[in-house]
Amino acid sequence: MKQITKHVIKNSLKRIFLYRASLVRLKMMGVEKVFSYTLANETGVTSDQVRKDFSEYNIKGNKRGGYDINDLLEKMENIFHLNKDHNIVLIGMGNMGLALSKYSKFVQHNMNVVATFDIDPFKQKMRSGIPVYSMSRLKEIIDRFRVKVAIIAVPEISAQEVADELIRHGIMGIVNFAPVLLKVPPDVIINNVNLCDELESVIYYVHKLMKVDGLKNIELLYRDMKY
Amino acid sequence: MKQITKHVIKNSLKRIFLYRASLVRLKMMGVEKVFSYTLANETGVTSDQVRKDFSEYNIKGNKRGGYDINDLLEKMENIFHLNKDHNIVLIGMGNMGLALSKYSKFVQHNMNVVATFDIDPFKQKMRSGIPVYSMSRLKEIIDRFRVKVAIIAVPEISAQEVADELIRHGIMGIVNFAPVLLKVPPDVIINNVNLCDELESVIYYVHKLMKVDGLKNIELLYRDMKY
DNA sequence: GATTTGATGTGAAACAAATCACAAAACACG
């Protein structure tokens, strides 16, 4: 049954990825051991939260001894499948798709975009190291590379159709850059990235803050007048 | 004082933008009136939540009469500043920056990237309708266009430096595509978009789901054996 | 080896968000 599955990614998981990024950086700097408050400082949360998050995902350190960085990173890699290679397909080679296909961080994180797809045969001439195929070869590639996760970067008008096809061919998780809510079976993971919303949220909070600051200034003025 | 401000964008705000997108679509289809459950169906939430969200942002409809689409959209535009034009600057004209500079949805949502910047003078030859300046002209442009919000799409190594400069010149909100946590004063809004994390989250949940499904299958198998 | 110290890990408490449930309002219809 197809429906809108509002699958929200837990904040605790997002924070875990923050911790990991910090750990990688600290390791490069030669640090070997961290404490919950080290990570807390690095990521702008409390040390309680770090420990609670680790607890949620069953990550354990050493009483009093903190966490050995290598040990911790290894544990995280196992739990979050970060060490294994992941084959990804990318659908839509417009501006955004092209940029994503060239995004070198994916490869550094063991996520390989093994192929990209586009309906427009002209796009298929463009290259970026990664082959661009027509949609007809989708199943073949997904099967051959055992792909489970896809990125949708097509115009909103065709996003649902593309999602349907991906799922029909065995895709189980989608990062969707098209500004539409995809209707999918409940056992398919959807993560929507809406660029306009990201900007509009910031604009809203900036305005809100300006209003508050404005009030503060008025208050200060008032106080100045009074005393 | 500079620090990591973990400014999380409320889920209720994200949902509001979903509602709005649905409203725009419904309006285009000729619909004039909606009810909380209309929007609920469209966006995969409950009607309670729709009303509660509206309540949080002081959006009111008509008892029994539902919501007049035009009226509702207008209210939203006012509250979330969606009708006013917003001038944005974009720093970093690498692959991602280029794609963002060409992203037509921004303009459709009244967000104009008035200028882009890059340290590399060669990038400044490339065009996309939007001028590419060297960083030295940042202040001039920010002042002239009264820019309050910026997009950072530079490599992580220079992201902090760029953020500092933006804030020094009056930028109050940043959408940051570089995979680093920016240290900024507490009255600056930061919204981080980390593409690797978005993918890795999906990969994690897909694995988790596969494991659960695996268990389900084993259970079914067990039941089959038993009876 | 006993004692102090410093950090983890996790129940309990506080807080926040989502859901429930229903009073209040407005329209429909007799």
Add this chain to the structure above:
DNA sequence: CGTGTTTTGTGATTTGTTTCACATCAAATC
């Protein structure tokens, strides 16, 4: 105009998340 119906708007309740507090352990010190 009064009664029934429908949908909003929001307190009350439940559920989920974060913070607090401390027992527990391991290292350091005496």
